Amino acid sequence: MAILTAKNLTKQYPGEERPALNQANLSIEEGEFLAIVGSSGSGKSTLLHLLGGVDRPTSGSVQLYDTDIYDLNETQLAIFRRRQVGLIYQFYNLLPNLTVRENITLPAELDGKNVPDEQLAELFNTLGLRGKEDALPAALSGGQQQRVAIGRALINKPAIVLADEPTGNLDQRNSQEIMELLHYANVKEGQTVVLITHDPLIAQQASRIITIEDGLLNEG
Numbered sequence: 001m002a003i004l005t006a007k008n009l010t011k012q013y014p015g016e017e018r019p020a021l022n023q024a025n026l027s028i029e030e031g032e033f034l035a036i037v038g039s040s041g042s043g044k045s046t047l048l049h050l051l052g053g054v055d056r057p058t059s060g061s062v063q064l065y066d067t068d069i070y071d072l073n074e075t076q077l078a079i080f081r082r083r084q085v086g087l088i089y090q091f092y093n094l095l096p097n098l099t100v101r102e103n104i105t106l107p108a109e110l111d112g113k114n115v116p117d118e119q120l121a122e123l124f125n126t127l128g129l130r131g132k133e134d135a136l137p138a139a140l141s142g143g144q145q146q147r148v149a150i151g152r153a154l155i156n157k158p159a160i161v162l163a164d165e166p167t168g169n170l171d172q173r174n175s176q177e178i179m180e181l182l183h184y185a186n187v188k189e190g191q192t193v194v195l196i197t198h199d200p201l202i203a204q205q206a207s208r209i210i211t212i213e214d215g216l217l218n219e220g
């Protein structure tokens, strides 16, 4: 069953000559691990943001099951983002003044939820971050910071994990660790993962690859 369906999805940024995304149609199955590839400026981040309810399209729709997410009002859309979507960025986007634990639990707190100590301990274990709970992000390596960002994206157990070049700033070993965590989310937690990458070795680890060129989407 499709969890996310994009229909004729178009994004035209003001002042730009051509749409960044042009009439994109895409169906993402529950439990899929999808990679999006394409050259710089081809529209990958635009598509990912539209799938995650981060931006609004110029035209077209994105459905989570039967709900058109862009028919939701801002409050409902914020709840969709917080509960259904985990976002991971190339440069981690951690809050520098919050500890590792505080960064990871933030989405749960925003949702008024208390994370049981046991669940948190298990997550720190999975992320390989035991002993770093009270550290600030600046005291961590890039790979560790990205693992914090993954923890933050997974804490609310979102159905969909969207990752924008999550390994783009990391060496091969750290990149592989990040991929293993995303596979864990996909296989063990049943989360649907959509990942943008420039790296063919990373893309090959997905169950499906789509390509974007100049805002146009192609399978394979």
Ligand SMILES: Nc1ncnc2c1ncn2[C@@H]1O[C@H](COP(=O)(O)OP(=O)(O)OP(=O)(O)O)[C@@H](O)[C@H]1O
Pocket (backbone or CB within 6 Å): 013, 014, 016, 020, 038, 039, 040, 041, 042, 043, 044, 045, 046, 047
């Ligand atoms: N906020 C914005 N305002 C205006 N133009 C934008 C905006 N965001 C993106 N664009 C333009 O839209 C096009 C697609 O950008 P997008 O970031 O989606 O590409 P990308 O494939 O993710 O690129 P990269 O691999 O370099 O991150 C580009 O031409 C870009 O300059």
